[in-house]
Amino acid sequence: MAIEFSERVARIPSYPVAGGYAQHAPNVRLASNESPWPPLPAVIEAIQAALPTLNRYPDPTNALLRGRLSERYGVPPERIAIGNGSCDILLAAGEALLEPGAELVYAWPSFSVYPHLGAASGARVVTVPLDAEECHDLEAMLREITVATRLVIVCNPNNPTATALTLADIAAFVAEVPRHVCVILDEAYCEFNLLDDPDASVELLDRYPNLVLLRTFSKVYGLCGLRVGFALCGSEDLPRAADQVRQPFFCNALAQAAAVEALAHQDAVTERVTRTIAERISVDERLRALGLDPTISQTNFCWFALGEDRDEAEVMEGLQQRGVLVRGGGALGRAGALRVTYGTPEENARFLEALAEVL
Ligand SMILES: Cc1ncc(COP(=O)(O)O)c(C=O)c1O
Secondary structure, eight states, rough: OOOOHEEEEEESSOOOSSSTOOOOOEEEOOSOOOOOOOOOOOHHHHHHHHHTTSSSSTTTTOOOHHHHHHHHTOOOGGGEESSSSSHHHHHHHHHHHTTTEEEEEEEEOOOOHHHHHHHHTTOOOEEEETTSSSOOOOHHHHHHHHHTTEEEEESOOOTTTOOOOHHHHHHHHHSSOOOOSSEEEEEEEEEGGGSOOGGGGGGGEEEEEEEEEEEEEESSOOOOTTTOOEEEESHHHHHHHHHHHOSSOOOOOHHHHHHHHHHHHHHHHHHHHHHHHHHHHHHHHHHHHHTTTOOOOOEEEEEEETTTOHHHHHHHHHHTTTEOOOEEEGTTTTTTTEEEEEHHHHHHHHHHHHHHHOO
């Protein structure tokens, strides 16, 4: 007889993980929006320096990291949450805010973890389709907010479509959301967004105590293997509630040390963003030359429809046979599209060559 699990477990969708992590072949990994560049030498040194103290638990208050983030963003440490990746904060927010009878609003297609929040809590999920440009339809999202709404998530720039809205649009939206509703602005890719200064959204926190800016060290900082993210919040409420529902010591000692060091190298962040944007321009141009129509990317990945006469699974298979791993839109909410991370110039050349052959 099989173990009997809760009804909740049957409801929760499995995260659509990218394939290829267990393979040892020198694949071109463009499936998970990672940084193609290794952590900076100074960050590796900071991790090594923390190794001898691993017999101790990590600082449960993440004081040093929150202090450095506080200095950088001008947000008091009490209004900063740290997480085992930003997903950890997202899931904790879901647990703290949602329950049967409550409502959660987000756009679709968007980040694959959002459906988990509704399923895990039993809250009613309202998904609002992206508009014709694959952007959030904020007016339609506003119309879905009711007295039962507890959480609205806006992913800007959006994963998987790579599109972004201007901060002016976001600010106008947040101004209209009732103050009892928590607004999470998921900014995992904000450093790659050229529409506005990535840090301009921080100013909104002084006006809107219900606003949460979700950020991560997984993308531009290249630390996804360690799992560390943070949230800058308009009040102390969400960090406090998130800590109530999570295990203690959720952010490990190496992740804290690495994140503190990584923050001190903003010149390297700028340099990596510049390199990524150069690749973005060149890859998108070459995709257009192949007759494809990628969206206007404000991220470290592109998104494009394959066209009606092409089969997503066949294209994915053809790319994989050529050692190139990308994500198919089917698993991300829109069949017949591909999401491809911009890698190094060599990786991108291999991807484009393989794609041209497969098409
Ligand atoms: C939109 C978005 N938010 C959050 C995350 C989570 O990142 P992490 O948990 O690694 O910080 C990702 C990762 O791909 C993402 O695409």
